[in-house]
Amino acid sequence: MPMVKKTLKQRIVDASVVLFQQDGYHNVTVDRIVEYIGASKGGFYHNFKSKDELLYEIHDVFISYVIKQSQEAYDKYNTPITRLCAMLQTLTKVFDMYQAHITVFYEESRSLPEEYSEIIHEKRDQYRDILQKVIEEGQQTKDFRTELPCTIVTMAIVGMINWTYKWFKQSGPLTMEEITEVFTDMVLRAIVTEQAMDEAVQFMVKGEPAVETGFINT
């Protein structure tokens, strides 16, 4: 295992994500970031043109990864149902790992200067388009119900998944695997046609749920 020394730039990004998630972009000063990792302001501005550029970096790393993973999930399978399941799996997994990034992504993008936010918005749309494409193709093959407008279905799924960043706690009683399983079940039941339900049942929840423990946030 090559224990490579992390560059200052990487340390800045890592620390910033955590701090931004905790307290929000505007409540975290550059001074605090560099103090947190025992560096200096000079080092910061040597690596970043501005605080905004750092924010952009965080956004871009995350959304680029999401797109890459989504596309891979799409390419790996060849039916709408398996593709959808793979994407749900992939996305929740990413959301498990990158929760801090996501929080920053969905709450601080307003602070991005226009030059940056244009790029980010485009990529964010790409992410949605991949999912929407799966839904559309499923409707064409009659795997998915055509009574439901695919834009709304897409956004319903996106909302369900994205919102996890607001309430999921890695230290909480629920694992992301459980959540994924339930989400998948719900989505499939909601949109798969009767004729295609045969293929879908294998991805659904079996048996009784685990004991409900504790409670969680909004």
Place this chain on the structure above:
Amino acid sequence: MPMVKKTLKQRIVDASVVLFQQDGYHNVTVDRIVEYIGASKGGFYHNFKSKDELLYEIHDVFISYVIKQSQEAYDKYNTPITRLCAMLQTLTKVFDMYQAHITVFYEESRSLPEEYSEIIHEKRDQYRDILQKVIEEGQQTKDFRTELPCTIVTMAIVGMINWTYKWFKQSGPLTMEEITEVFTDMVLRAIVTEQAMDEAVQFMVKGEPAVETGFINT
């Protein structure tokens, strides 16, 4: 129609909600708020102890209204399915009207000082609890599938609904009524048991979807 003159306090709140939604709490200065409505800084601090207190006011007005409406929807009906449908209806309607408030509520609550945020978090949990209660009761009556953990189901629904504030545009091609109908359909199909499906079908989408037009944001 009694054309009551709006108080300065109300004008400040109204303007702030719009400005905060657009640019975020930290990107809107007190000076800008008062300039926007043609008032003064003195007037502002006569009505509010601080900028934070104004933010709290906006939060509280919104979440209190949501709780009130949710509770009313619950009380008005007496079966899990009808209650659930009524709550979905109510919530999306509220979200249609109060989109600016919601944006502030879900994106700026971090900036609330602890004294305020405690109260708000409590109320936010109340909102979720009302919905979760409906799901739980539905599972007890076997109207809803017991294989699905009710906390996850609740948060899936909350996420689906809440996320609308991120992408729904009143000027866009989709109306909130359409969206509500599709959401209701999806949720019911996802969680209602076969034996109770008879009661649920009346709330579901009939026929083909409207023509898909344009596209929307994440």
Place this chain on the structure above:
DNA sequence: AAGTTAATACCGACTAGTCGGTTTGTTTTA
């Protein structure tokens, strides 16, 4: 009714502090 006091609502110049960014200086590396 007139005069007096008091409370409320609002104004706007000013201040103290904060924070992103710069400049200058020092160390490390290739």
Place this chain on the structure above:
DNA sequence: TAAAACAAACCGACTAGTCGGTATTAACTT
């Protein structure tokens, strides 16, 4: 030895909140 990487002191713009003041209305006194 020169350039890259980092450190530390500094600057200027910005902003939440203050404070002395004014206008308006209500309440009380004589």
